Amino acid sequence: MRTSWADAVANAESSAAVTSASPSNVAIGGASPSRGGRAAYVPPHLRNRQQSSESSAASSAPAPSIADSPSGIRKPAFFVASDAGGSRRSSGPIRDSVRPSSSGARGGSGGWNSRGAGWDRREREANPFADDDDDAAEAAFNSQENSGINFDAYEDIPVETSGENVPPPVNTFAEIDLGDALTENIRRCKYVKPTPVQRHAIPISLAGRDLMACAQTGSGKTVAFCFPIISAILRGTPAPRQRGSRTAFPLALILSPTRELSVQIHEEARKFAFQTGLRVVVAYGGAPINQQLRDLERGVDILVATPGRLVDLLERARVSLQHIRYLALDEADRMLDMGFEPQIRKIVEQTDMPPRGQRQTMLFSATFPKEIQRMASDFLYNYIFLAVGRVGSSTDLIVQRVEFVLDSDKRSYLMDLLHAQRDTGAHGKHALTLVFVETKRGADSLEHWLCMNGFPATTIHGDRTQQEREAALRSFKSGATPILVATDVAARGLDIPHVAHVINFDLPNDIDDYVHRIGRTGRAGKSGLATAFFNDSNASLARSLSELMQESNQEVPKWLSQYAAARSYGSGSGRSRRTGGGRFGGRDFRRDSSYNRGGGDYYSGGNGYGGGSSGAPSGYGGGYSGAGVISAWD
DNA sequence: TCTACCC
Secondary structure, rough: OOOOHHHHHHHHHHHHOOOOHOOOOOOOOOOOOOOOOOOOOOOOHHHHHHHHHOOOOHOOOOOEEEEOOOOOOOOOOEOOOHHHHOOOOOOOOOOOOOOOOOOOOOOOOOOOOOOOOOHHHHOOOOOOHHHHHOOHHHHHHHHHOOHHHHHHOOOOOEEEEOOOOOOOOOOOOOOOOOHHHHHHHHHHOOOOOOHHHHHHHHHHHOOOOOOOEOOOOOOHHHHHHHHHHHHHHHHHHHOOEEEEEEEEEEOEEEEEOOOHHHHHHHHHHHHOOOOOOOEEEEOOOOOOOOHHHHHHOOOOEEEEEEEHHHHHHHHOOOEEOOOOOEEEEEEHHHHHOOOOHHHHHHHHHEEOOOOOOOEEEEEEEEOOOOHHHHHHHHHOOOOOEEEOOOOOOOOEEEEEEEEEHHHHHHHHHHHHHHHHHHHHHOOOOOEEEEEEEHHHHHHHHHHHHHOOOOOOEEEOOOOOOOOOOHHHHHHHHHHHOOEEEEOOOHHOOOOOOOOOEEEEOOOOOOOHHHHHHHHOOOOOOOOOOEEEEEOHHHHHHHHHHHHHHHHHHOOHHHHHHHHHHHHHHHHHHOOOOOOOOOOOOOHHHHHHHHHHOOHHHOOOOOOOOOOOOOOOOOHHHHHHOOOOOOOOOO
């Protein structure tokens, strides 16, 4: 029962094996380059702390690796001068610089950035569509609902854009000249019509503008940033050849917060880039680095990566970011939150990556808290804010339930739910259940208990090996183990078809995480169910959860409302203030006067805001700010 | 406090 082709495509995507990611136990070759004074291995989070405390001492940065290029340019690939002053921010506004991509200056053709001849590679390129002929994909592509029902619903989706000179949206792919190869791949993907986020984001991106987009992955978020990137690279001036260098110089960088999501994006991007001559490479931790190094050496135009592995590659001088023209952050609010921000700043502001204004930066997420938006503007130049979302009805695809369950009763409750689901059989043979827990240990423990009790379960979390993680995901997707116990590693972005039920065994501490978690179900037009176990330890979530459910037209249990009221009685509820009342990031923070006092503070980097909005249905603005119709949002 | 992020 598909209702959108985008979801159908997502299904097809995920049915493809994560081939590129199949890890082996090959040892990391070449050891680590000798790096004076550098500890063997410091976990990323610890290094972040270290880094931030020594921000003003340029000399305290690790000795830069020297690219082993025979060509004579021995350039430090990491911690170069872009932040020479030691400021936390990048070096000053560049508002006067000419944007390389917006003026159509690139007239050349064949701008691929690889060493070998493009033709040879085209012949050898594995067909990324090879797996699309399986039954799931066929069903998806042939389903009538693909091109019908949901697109009608899309017409009513409110769209907010703000910023200067917003390019108008397009209605068809044909209106945009994406080039022959890409057009052919669109046909292969059986994409008929762009989704709203694509209709708006692609022209914005092709115009060379920076973008902050609130969008659903299920409706083609990946397409929204991949298409313009691929198209622009093909039209752009060819990158300088790097003869004989072992350093790779990608033109585009796509970062995502988890390894599995990077794999998924890579799989999708490969299809779009098929036979364009462009090379898409993925790099992420937990997998042997050797294959990734080989992939990079063969040339890379678009690099999809998780932050940690990319930092490693930068330190080894196997990747340089100095030719980056396009930077995309998927799940951008996650990438910029406390845990990831230092690494992202390091990559974006303390390497040889061109500063904002000289690259094109695109941020995508479904949730965009205002303070994250504010921080994100550090990375953006005169950007356009885009929010695509359904405010009104029809997000009732996910039924949300909350039950009061003591910790000691959770397993028993869970078993009841699983039994009920198994007995009703209402979800068909592919019905999958995704169980979120708070801790990695809890995940192992629950998985073990489920298996002991005859429920075929597996688990995915950060303490498992990458092989185990990917095997677990495959096993879950295939239905071999229809119960997956997961930490938040699986909360965002992953397209897993047939998830009928998301159970928040432990509720997250952050309402945004809840939003992303339950968004794993209710996809592809199916009715999804999300059940949460709530008890005293979740008190801090009571208010925001209650508000969220109200906004989604869900039935809020009376006891939860009382919890929420009690909670907010004292302090004004630290929780829901976080995103300024409208917890859903459906609004440009630049329009919020409380973020704009002092005049121009946030525009100092050239982030001019022209005000106004375009393409928004009338009367839309007011209802949106507080709305949290989020069920299908990623 | 938890999660995720390189050996």
